[in-house]
Amino acid sequence: MTTARLAVDADARDLAAAEHLVHRLDEVLGAGQPEDAYVISTHVVREPTARFVAVLDWPGGPAVEELTALLADRLSHAYVSHDSPAIEEAADRTAGRLARYPGRTRIETVTTVAAVEADSVVDDVEGLAGIELEPGDTLDLTGFARPVWRAGRCVLLVQRSATGLVPFEVRNQIRCCSDH
Numbered sequence: 001m002t003t004a005r006l007a008v009d010a011d012a013r014d015l016a017a018a019e020h021l022v023h024r025l026d027e028v029l030g031a032g033q034p035e036d037a038y039v040i041s042t043h044v045v046r047e048p049t050a051r052f053v054a055v056l057d058w059p060g061g062p063a064v065e066e067l068t069a070l071l072a073d074r075l076s077h078a079y080v081s082h083d084s085p086a087i088e089e090a091a092d093r094t095a096g097r098l099a100r101y102p103g104r105t106r107i108e109t110v111t112t113v114a115a116v117e118a119d120s121v122v123d124d125v126e127g128l129a130g131i132e133l134e135p136g137d138t139l140d141l142t143g144f145a146r147p148v149w150r151a152g153r154c155v156l157l158v159q160r161s162a163t164g165l166v167p168f169e170v171r172n173q174i175r176c177c178s179d180h
Contacts, residue, residue: 004058004067005091007043007084010077011051015169018042018052021078022099025054028074029067036102037061039121041149043086043096054099055090093149097169101147101154108145113137116145116156123153128168131160140164144171 008025012018022040029038038058045053056067064082071080081087089095098104103120113125114135127133139158146169147156157168 001060002063004056004061004064005082005087006056006064006067006071007081007086008054008056008071008075009045009051009079009081009084010054010075011049012042012053013051015042015052018054019099021052021054024075025056025071026100028071029056030100035100035105038100039090039098039102040100041090041096041098043089045084045086053084053086055084055086055096057090090149093152093154096149097146098148098154099146104145108141108143110138110140110142113139116141121154122147122156125156125158127165128157128159131158131165133158133165138164140166144169 010021012021025040041055042052045051068080101121106119107116113133116122116125145167147154158165159168
C-alpha cells in the first residue's frame with residue numbers, strides 16, 4: 001500500500017490559522033471519507049518565516065499527483081509541496097500536532113486514559129508536571145484533543161484544571177503577554 005504524503009502551506013502564523021487550514025483541507029478531502037482515511041498534522045516551519053504547515057498523510061489514498069491537483073484547484077492561496085522538512089517529521093513521527101486522526105471523534109468527550117489509548121491512534125496519555133496517570137483516570141477532552149508525534153509515538157499531553165484532567169492544548173489559546 002502506498003502512502004500519499006504532502007505539505008500544504010497557507011502561511012498560517014498561529015494555531016487558529018493552522019486549525020482553519022485543517023478545516024479547509026477536511027472540506028476539500030473529507031466528504032464521504034471515514035475518519036481513519038487520512039491524518040493531518042501541523043508542523044512549525046521556520047524558514048523563510050515562522051509559520052505552521054499542514055501535512056496530509058493518506059495511506060492507500062489517491063495518488064500524490066491527484067491530491068496536488070485537487071488542492072491546487074480548491075485551495076488556490078496555499079502552496080502544496082512534496083519535499084518539506086515537515087513531511088519528514090510526520091513520516092518519522094518525531095514532531096507535529098495531530099488535528100485529524102483515527103479515533104478523534106470517539107475520544108473528544110469525557111473519557112478515561114484507557115479508552116483514549118484503546119479507541120484512537122494515541123499510544124500514550126502523559127500527565128504534565130509530574131502528574132501520575134492511571135488507566136481509569138477521567139479526562140475531559142470534550143470537543144478538542146490534539147496529541148503530538150514524539151519519538152515515533154502519538155502522545156496526548158494532559159494537565160490538571162479546576163475541573164479535573166484536560167488537554168494541555170486548549171482550543172482558544174491566550175497569547176503570551178496578552179494582559180500587558
